[in-house]
Amino acid sequence: MLWTNRIFCGMIKDSVYLRDRQMRNLGGIKSMRKVVKFGGSSLASAEQFKKVGDIIRADKGRKYVVPSAPGKRFDGDIKVTDMLYACYAKAEKKEDITASIAAIRERYMEIINGLGLSLSLDDQFEVISENFKKLAGSNYAASRGEYLNGIIMANYLGYEFIDAAEVIVFHEDGTFDAETTNEKLSARLAECDNAVIPGFYGATAEGKVTTFSRGGSDITGSLIAKAVHADLYENWTDVSGFLIADPRIIDHPEAIETITYRELRELAYMGATVLHEDAIFPVRQEGIPINIRNTNAPEDNGTWIVGSTCQKSKYVITGIAGKKGFCSVNIEKDMMNSEIGFGRKVLQAFEENGISFEHVPSGIDTMTVFVHQDEFMHKEQKVVAGIHRLANPDAIDIESDLALIAVVGRGMKSTRGTAGRIFSALAHKNINVKMIDQGSSELNIIIGVANEDFETAIQAIYDIFVITRL
Numbered sequence: 001m002l003w004t005n006r007i008f009c010g011m012i013k014d015s016v017y018l019r020d021r022q023m024r025n026l027g028g029i030k031s032m033r034k035v036v037k038f039g040g041s042s043l044a045s046a047e048q049f050k051k052v053g054d055i056i057r058a059d060k061g062r063k064y065v066v067p068s069a070p071g072k073r074f075d076g077d078i079k080v081t082d083m084l085y086a087c088y089a090k091a092e093k094k095e096d097i098t099a100s101i102a103a104i105r106e107r108y109m110e111i112i113n114g115l116g117l118s119l120s121l122d123d124q125f126e127v128i129s130e131n132f133k134k135l136a137g138s139n140y141a142a143s144r145g146e147y148l149n150g151i152i153m154a155n156y157l158g159y160e161f162i163d164a165a166e167v168i169v170f171h172e173d174g175t176f177d178a179e180t181t182n183e184k185l186s187a188r189l190a191e192c193d194n195a196v197i198p199g200f201y202g203a204t205a206e207g208k209v210t211t212f213s214r215g216g217s218d219i220t221g222s223l224i225a226k227a228v229h230a231d232l233y234e235n236w237t238d239v240s241g242f243l244i245a246d247p248r249i250i251d252h253p254e255a256i257e258t259i260t261y262r263e264l265r266e267l268a269y270m271g272a273t274v275l276h277e278d279a280i281f282p283v284r285q286e287g288i289p290i291n292i293r294n295t296n297a298p299e300d301n302g303t304w305i306v307g308s309t310c311q312k313s314k315y316v317i318t319g320i321a322g323k324k325g326f327c328s329v330n331i332e333k334d335m336m337n338s339e340i341g342f343g344r345k346v347l348q349a350f351e352e353n354g355i356s357f358e359h360v361p362s363g364i365d366t367m368t369v370f371v372h373q374d375e376f377m378h379k380e381q382k383v384v385a386g387i388h389r390l391a392n393p394d395a396i397d398i399e400s401d402l403a404l405i406a407v408v409g410r411g412m413k414s415t416r417g418t419a420g421r422i423f424s425a426l427a428h429k430n431i432n433v434k435m436i437d438q439g440s441s442e443l444n445i446i447i448g449v450a451n452e453d454f455e456t457a458i459q460a461i462y463d464i465f466v467i468t469r470l
């Protein structure tokens, strides 16, 4: 049977959102149950909080709210999470933290006063100060950013506040306990219609506060969406979606309308970031779409991240991403093609030195291994010696300062000439292509170029597919 349940469910969900775009723009499809996560820049000031309040009130489906800590209000500002880490570092050195705590408190007071709330955080700050002095841990310290913002948000919205330490569970060794979390979250949230649950942290069974890695509020939102079987996980940030290419390289790149989880994973792996990588898995398992939205432009559609879709992407490619700083280790041996186990022996030399490889394109008598330069640099002679010992090649040649670019798109499978277009675009810019690797899924083409050609190459690929649409 062609329509598996998961694909079918995914498509129903996908078609629901496609059915009524206009309604969605005006505040969403009313009957949907949504989890909404707001990033730090969306909650950096009272002004931003008001925008968030308007967004939530515009749609009754926005039932469960996950706030980050206040982020930067302007270029050069400091995120509250960073202020907390810095303050805790002082406490560890037994320095006076009074001024640092006062500065953090000031950030929250500005929000509370700007919103006209009659809420006092005095008791909270007293406890936090004491715990800092008792060295309760840097995870505890960082988590207070979300905790306090959650209290303010709940007060502002009139929603119930649920401390994430009660429902997001970590093992004693600091790893995340997905099963217990899901049980606790489902049970607790079944009791309430609306709630604010701060992002980023949880606690062990013994009550030790533990955090995800930075940007981890995205994960909390995803876990909640899974636990309540949400129809949609809205992730509100300060860009109107996932962009086709890096805006530091391309001037005002277009946003991607719809992207599949697999495409997103390819792009994220190559450095494109909007969402914490671990935020994808919980909702993906449940077939819940994610909608990336812009708090400062709520009328924009943003990007839909879905399991599968019959929506063609606007262009042949969905996105371009890349990273600099790779080395290629080129290994030659006559008659390599007929030597069984040659590749394994070569890769063993990397494994023995704890180096992971990125790509391994090969020819008849040659094989190339792409590795991260900074990881490889200090171990290169050991690896080379290992390859000689294990695989006895004729020659090994190392090339450094290479960049890898991933051109990703579900549309490439059904379109002829994509690789041809990429290479002619690069040839026009006099860029030498050092490597090409097309995944068997035909979802991506990876290209290796010199570091110095990286930006020009991305611009050339963007131009050919998006600007001229050749």
Ligand code: ASP
Residues within 6 Å of the ligand: 039, 040, 068, 069, 079, 081, 082, 145, 199, 200, 213, 214, 215, 216, 217, 218
């Ligand atoms: N506040 C935390 C950070 O700055 C977590 C988050 O915002 O998701 O990384």
